[in-house]
Amino acid sequence: MKLLIASDIHGAADACASLVKAIEIHEPDRVVLLGDLLYHGPRNDLPADYAPKRVIAMLNAHANRIVAIRGNCEAEVDQMVLDFPCMATYNQIFDPATGHVLFCTHGHVYGPGLHNSAHNLPNLAPGDAIVYGHTHIKVSEESEQIPGVWCFNPGSVGIPKDGTASFGIYQDGRFTHCLL
Numbered sequence: 001m002k003l004l005i006a007s008d009i010h011g012a013a014d015a016c017a018s019l020v021k022a023i024e025i026h027e028p029d030r031v032v033l034l035g036d037l038l039y040h041g042p043r044n045d046l047p048a049d050y051a052p053k054r055v056i057a058m059l060n061a062h063a064n065r066i067v068a069i070r071g072n073c074e075a076e077v078d079q080m081v082l083d084f085p086c087m088a089t090y091n092q093i094f095d096p097a098t099g100h101v102l103f104c105t106h107g108h109v110y111g112p113g114l115h116n117s118a119h120n121l122p123n124l125a126p127g128d129a130i131v132y133g134h135t136h137i138k139v140s141e142e143s144e145q146i147p148g149v150w151c152f153n154p155g156s157v158g159i160p161k162d163g164t165a166s167f168g169i170y171q172d173g174r175f176t177h178c179l180l
Contacts, residue, residue, distance in 0.1 A: 009055060010044060037086065044159050067093070102131050110122055126147065136162075150175070
């Protein structure tokens with residue numbers, strides 16, 4: 001199973017176009033989008049390439065392989081224009097190769113408490129992972145709360161806090177960060 005994991009596009013069309021190129025290059029089985037897809041929200045500056053209608057078209061072109069999560073900037077109107085479900089607070093993906101679960105969420109309701117994510121881990125077993133966004137900061141480390149649980153944040157596509165737009169790849173039970 002190969003997943004491409006991205007978060008926090010925030011309507012940044014040029015950044016989303018780079019993400020779409022990465023999808024075409026990596027050819028994942030599924031694209032996991034961890035929320036905040038179309039809007040910048042009141043706490044973020046408007047991205048220079050802000051064009052949510054362009055982002056809608058790019059994402060809808062890949063709707064058949066997208067698993068999406070609701071971020072704190074999603075609204076019901078987003079579901080009306082996106083061709084894939086995007087209003088769930090979390091989704092769980094089972095990796096049959098490892099026997100472990102990837103708990104995918106945005107990070108504002110459930111999270112490992114890192115860099116202003118929610119301090120609210122779900123019940124996970126050693127070997128499982130919490131995969132979240134929200135903070136716009138890349139993370140790949142073991143949880144301090146639950147030993148053996150991995151915490152992975154792909155960073156941000158549209159408004160990276162460290163200046164490097166990024167996404168993640170999950171394959172063969174391992175997470176890696178990739179820069180856009």
